[in-house]
Amino acid sequence: MNSLDAQFAALADPARRAILTRLARGEATVAELQRPLGISQPAVSRHLKVLEEAGLIAQSRAAQARPRRLRPEGLEAARQWIDGLRDLWSDSFDRLDAFLADPAQGETR
Amino acid sequence: MTDTPRFTITRAFAAPRARVWDAWTEPEALAQWFGPKGTCGSILAFDFRPGGEWRGRMDMPDGGGTMYSKFVFREIEPMSRLVWVHGFADAEGNRIRAPFAEQFPLEMLTVVHFADEGEGTRVDLSWTPLDATPEEEAFFVSMMASMNGGWSGSFEQLDEFLAGG
Numbered sequence: 001m002n003s004l005d006a007q008f009a010a011l012a013d014p015a016r017r018a019i020l021t022r023l024a025r026g027e028a029t030v031a032e033l034q035r036p037l038g039i040s041q042p043a044v045s046r047h048l049k050v051l052e053e054a055g056l057i058a059q060s061r062a063a064q065a066r067p068r069r070l071r072p073e074g075l076e077a078a079r080q081w082i083d084g085l086r087d088l089w090s091d092s093f094d095r096l097d098a099f100l101a102d103p104a105q106g107e108t109r
Numbered sequence: 110m111t112d113t114p115r116f117t118i119t120r121a122f123a124a125p126r127a128r129v130w131d132a133w134t135e136p137e138a139l140a141q142w143f144g145p146k147g148t149c150g151s152i153l154a155f156d157f158r159p160g161g162e163w164r165g166r167m168d169m170p171d172g173g174g175t176m177y178s179k180f181v182f183r184e185i186e187p188m189s190r191l192v193w194v195h196g197f198a199d200a201e202g203n204r205i206r207a208p209f210a211e212q213f214p215l216e217m218l219t220v221v222h223f224a225d226e227g228e229g230t231r232v233d234l235s236w237t238p239l240d241a242t243p244e245e246e247a248f249f250v251s252m253m254a255s256m257n258g259g260w261s262g263s264f265e266q267l268d269e270f271l272a273g274g
Binding site for chain 1: 116118120122123124128129132138141142143144145146147148167169170174176207208213232234236252253
């Protein structure tokens, strides 16, 4: 469902990142999102669809204007991915330490 | 070329050098420790000779997705030194950019050095972007620097980081 590919593709666009940055401050309607971006309302709606399909935002159905809000949990996978690369060596060294300390591993040959 | 940033990490392991070397050069052992915490890694190919490829697959926790890597060995000095070109790949093993950030260097040179330290082994590892643009190098520095708990922006820290400890 919320595949990493969809998320990274969604995050690759500067307009969509601007939308996420705006929503990080609180929910907003399409009209409120459109104004500072200076792009057409259909263009904003297309961006919102991509973000929603990637699980990064959600829309509230309660109000007529259906404001969008950020889904912070949607970014969790992307965050894990980036942390994984940044921490590759410190994590691997921790794991290697445990691997070498494991008596079950014994001599590897 | 003179100011290419370098990320370094050093660790002393409580095991003799032969055992540490084996853990780095036998795929069955590597599969058990190489990779970020929480990931499940497997080794798809391991052609341990200069020019040979080490290809791996890594599954993120909680169905977070799959990534592939392809490393190409450059130098092998038994018990002493390993050098490989490090980068991401697609499932077929073709080199690709980091999926989340075009700015991450396409390839990095990994140099690992093994030395006796007391009863144990000291491992020094460095990561240097290969043929990267200044923008890619800057991205690499900002990303890897944050592993020490935040980027203060102090020049002293930057100097240390760029000097590679």
